Amino acid sequence: LRAARSGERDDRPPRVVELGGRVVPVVGRVTMDMCMVAVEAGAVAAGDVATMYGGIVSLDAQAAAAGTISYELLTALGARVIRRYRGPA
Numbered sequence: 001l002r003a004a005r006s007g008e009r010d011d012r013p014p015r016v017v018e019l020g021g022r023v024v025p026v027v028g029r030v031t032m033d034m035c036m037v038a039v040e041a042g043a044v045a046a047g048d049v050a051t052m053y054g055g056i057v058s059l060d061a062q063a064a065a066a067g068t069i070s071y072e073l074l075t076a077l078g079a080r081v082i083r084r085y086r087g088p089a
């Protein structure tokens with residue numbers, strides 16, 4: 001298990017995240033500031049970036065798994081969440 005710095009305070013936590021180039025499940029209880037993801041030993045290193053929305057798993061797929069729409073996930077993002085935009089402005 002590894003901890004990801006994202007919790008209830010930041011957004012509605014996804015069911016899976018992209019970490020180390022693979023999709024891994026969020027497991028256990030999500031706290032205010034953290035969630036736990038299941039990874040194999042040695043699969044990731046400290047400081048690896050966990051992509052919550054976008055990347056391998058689309059925002060629409062995350063929304064469907066949560067029983068909502070992508071707009072709701074994006075508007076729920078907290079101020080601490082780092083945003084990276086891709087594509088034309």
